[in-house]
Amino acid sequence: MNDFLKVKHLNMKIGKRKILKDINFSCRKGHITGLIGPNGAGKTTIMKCILGLYPYHKASIILNGTDIKSSNILNVGIGALIENPSIYPFLTGTEHLVMYAKDKNCIEDIVQALKMQSFINKKSKDYSLGMKQKLGIAIALLDNPQLIILDEPMNGLDPSSTYLLRNLLLKLAKQGITILISSHILSELEKIIDDVVMINNGKVILNVSKNKLEQQSQSTLFLSTNHNDKALKVLLEQGFKAQESNGMIKAFNISSSNLNELLAVIINNDIRLLGLEHKENGLEDTLLKLIESENN
Numbered sequence: 001m002n003d004f005l006k007v008k009h010l011n012m013k014i015g016k017r018k019i020l021k022d023i024n025f026s027c028r029k030g031h032i033t034g035l036i037g038p039n040g041a042g043k044t045t046i047m048k049c050i051l052g053l054y055p056y057h058k059a060s061i062i063l064n065g066t067d068i069k070s071s072n073i074l075n076v077g078i079g080a081l082i083e084n085p086s087i088y089p090f091l092t093g094t095e096h097l098v099m100y101a102k103d104k105n106c107i108e109d110i111v112q113a114l115k116m117q118s119f120i121n122k123k124s125k126d127y128s129l130g131m132k133q134k135l136g137i138a139i140a141l142l143d144n145p146q147l148i149i150l151d152e153p154m155n156g157l158d159p160s161s162t163y164l165l166r167n168l169l170l171k172l173a174k175q176g177i178t179i180l181i182s183s184h185i186l187s188e189l190e191k192i193i194d195d196v197v198m199i200n201n202g203k204v205i206l207n208v209s210k211n212k213l214e215q216q217s218q219s220t221l222f223l224s225t226n227h228n229d230k231a232l233k234v235l236l237e238q239g240f241k242a243q244e245s246n247g248m249i250k251a252f253n254i255s256s257s258n259l260n261e262l263l264a265v266i267i268n269n270d271i272r273l274l275g276l277e278h279k280e281n282g283l284e285d286t287l288l289k290l291i292e293s294e295n296n
């Protein structure tokens with residue numbers, strides 16, 4: 001597997017408090033990794049350590065095969081937006097981009113891609129939250145970075161800008177750019193990420209591809225049969241979690257591995273299936289359950 005970024009044994013203390021506890025994860029080249037977790041979990045701190053904004057000592061942060069140290073971070077082609085973008089109120093958007101860009105030729109494409117033409121030449125003191133956020137994202141995309149780190153980039157973006165950003169990130173990933181992104185909007189993140197790294201209380205509790213997570217995710221099955229009482233009885237006898245609900249049988253925690261088994265129980269007991277509805281739990285549900293179970 002072609003890992004573009006590897007974080008190994010990252011520990012970090014602020015004062016006496018351990019903020020990060022042996023963080024290990026990788027980001028595949030040309031893939032989008034979602035860094036997720038509850039408030040205060042340590043996501044921003046991880047991003048700041050990768051960027052050399054917080055010191056780390058024994059950890060290895062390996063970018064494209066080379067261990068980067070905080071000191072040479074500026075030379076390794078990372079674009080980032082962490083927390084609120086640093087914006088100077090009396091400069092226009094264009095002046096910011098010119099100031100930050102080494103290669104001025106890339107500016108126009110980025111402005112167009114993020115549809116910033118209508119405000120890019122106005123002073124940023126007059127920008128809305130979403131306009132400032134777009135400018136911050138634009139700054140992160142300057143100079144064709146090979147790794148893009150975005151901390152809550154959807155903050156303040158309206159639905160059409162969110163859509164624009166989503167498609168832009170997917171396009172960049174297709175071009176081979178590696179992206180690490182955090183967001184609390186899991187339903188939005190779900191649409192773009194390939195891999196999930198979940199942080200809770202300064203530790204990695206999950207590092208898996210989205211496909212694998214989807215396979216593991218459980219769902220609820222609604223069954224309508226010619227003999228609901230009998231169906232419920234045999235399902236419960238066979239250890240399924242089920243209950244009667246509005247004239248249907250509601251079976252919980254159904255995954256690809258036990259779905260066939262459930263159907264076999266119904267059929268082998270001479271019960272006729274009249275209707276079947278499968279309600280998938282989305283990534284959001286699966287992850288929320290995971291955090292809940294970690295915290296209990």
Ligand SMILES: Nc1ncnc2c1ncn2[C@@H]1O[C@H](COP(=O)(O)OP(=O)(O)OP(=O)(O)O)[C@@H](O)[C@H]1O
Pocket residue numbers: 014019037038039040041042043044045046
């Ligand atoms: N400069 C600091 N001084 C003291 N504590 C800090 C500092 N920066 C972060 N922390 C603490 O480190 C922990 C992790 O914070 P971090 O900002 O990385 O979390 P997060 O996962 O990004 O949260 P959120 O989703 O709310 O942005 C928190 O408990 C926070 O209080």
